[in-house]
Amino acid sequence: MTRHSGKWSAAIGAALGLLQLNAAAQGNDQTDKYFEISKNLEIYSNVFKELNQYYVDPIEPGKMVKTGVDAMLNDLDPYTNLITEAEAEDYELQTTGKYSGIGVATRVIGDNIVIAELYENGPVAKAGIKAGDIIVSIDGQKVKGKDSDDIGLLMRGAPGSKLSIVVRDPFTQKEESKSIIREEIKISSVPYSSLLGANNDVAYVCLSQFTPNCGRDVRNALDSLKKAQPALKGVVLDLRGNPGGLLDEAINVCNLFIDKDQLVVSTKGKNNEWNKQFKTSNMPWDLNIPLAILMNHGSASASEIVAGTTQDLDRGVIIGTRSFGKGLVQNVRSLGYNTRLKVTTAKYYTPSGRCIQALDYSHRNDDGSVSSVPDSLKKMFKTRMGRTVYDGGGIEPDVKMEDENLSPLTITLLTKNYIFDYATKYYHSHPTIAPAADFALSESDFNDFEKWLSDKDYSYKTESEQLLTSLKETAEKEKYFDNVKNEYSALAVKLSHDKKQDLVKNRQEVMQVLANEIVSRYYYQRGRVINKLKRDDKDLKKALQLLSNSKEYQSVLKV
Helix, strand or coil, X not given: XXXXXXXXXXXXHHHHHHHHHHHXXXXXHHHHHHXXXXXXXXXXXXXXXXXXXXXXXXXXXXXXXXXXXXXXXXXXXXXXXXXXXXXXXXXXXHHHCEEEECCEEEEEECCEEEEEEECCCCHHHHCCCCCCCEEEEECCEECCCCCHHHHHHHHCCCCCCEEEEEEECCCXXXXXXXXXXXXXXXXXXXXXXXXXXXXXXXXXXECCCECCCHHHHHHHHHHHHHHHCCCCCEEEEECCCCCCECHHHHHHHHHCCXXXXXXXXXXXXXXXXXXXXXECCCCCCCCCCCEEEEECCCCCCHHHHHHHHHHHCCCCEEEECCCCCCCEEEEEEEEECCEEEEEEEEEEECCCCCECCCEEEEEECCCCCEEECCHHHCCEEECCCCCEEECCCCCCCCEECCCCCCCHHHHHHHHCCHHHHHHHHHHHHCCCCCCCCCCCCCHHHHHHHHHHHCCCCCCCCCHHHHHHHHHHHHHHHCCCHHHHHHHHHHHHHHHCCCHHHHHHHCHHHHHHHHHHHHHHHHHHHHHHXXXXXXXXXXXXXXXXXXXXXXHHHHHHHCC
């Protein structure tokens, strides 16, 4: 512990020395600023040394510093954060779509660590382990009671290295040991592409993340579809739920549909080095084919660059709901010891000049919360053809669709793992099912699910019930409740919901969500996407309708 503390003190001392040199080389204002920084760094170092020396119990230096840094960064934005050595693999997965491991996602259910999802053709899938199996131990270490982060560290390792895992069947309780060879796992950025429409003449491509070479992956998918159907009438690019990723890949995806040397996005930061313009550099895949981009509130960052650029240049039609509104650019700085700082360095702007950042983290409310940019402060911009667009709130679609939010009942069934557990039960009793595009639960299947649920607690409070509870608490605090007790009880009875009736009312939605979970057991992530498209996808239907009607498509793009 003392050795770590000495290293920390030396690092602080070196930082103070650098700050003093910088202060001496700059003006009085900067000198005052650097003095404040050096003073507080010294205080921080002294607190750390005193705790290490005198605190009654042993302290964990790494954990304590991480807590302190995280608290400091919480005053900034949620995208500026410390990436520790233990978190490095997760970061690589998010930014590159690949990592070295065994190709599995886990979830905690009670005290157990359960296999939640397998990556197609990954080491675990090839070993015959199934979603729903309970992990007993990894390399001899019992895992019961551990969290998912601990499990992730145990599972990852160099490609080619061995891992021994013991899993338990949730029904037979039989335990089985498997020896698995770790591999480099690559998660496809294009989980599904297909020809859609009445005449199979519209290319549909689902892009789930902006990882390295995803622009090439989209182009390859489009090439394959065009080869199968040379007379394509349009393209649907599905960015719903796509959280973003690499800026360069957003430019590459834009370049598929807009010409070479076209401005896609510019960035502006505090330092001049972050003031840059990014243009397309390749020949496009197709400049004229009608294009529809699907997005929702989960479409963020690089997704918004693609949608915003497409909209600004009037190159295609944006369909769905308003995007997330992340217009902040991050850069990763090395801190040594395989630790990095992901720091916001700039804001990005679409070709018309608008920034789509929705929340202003530089001006927090008194309670620490962050507000959206008010409509009164949003600025108006024009697209290439003169249509009006606004900044400060994500990308507003050209064709607005209704949010398709899950009911409170379905959310409860998901969060309490009843959907997951029943899918495991179904998988164990059905060796095969129909193809992902055709699979649907029968009425008999759903009746069996309803019967299985009968002894389980899936009750929840509606928003009205929550407000009524809040009213009761306030009335009790203000000593008014006794006067309205009878009226409250009568209203509570009227507002109470029948969970069995809720299941009948939301039957179709629950069946679709349950079917999608079941499909993933047989056909993995690709099957999920295919099965979702089979539902009543209003956004996709609208896109196909527009692309089949040239006059209606062009009317959306006109002023």
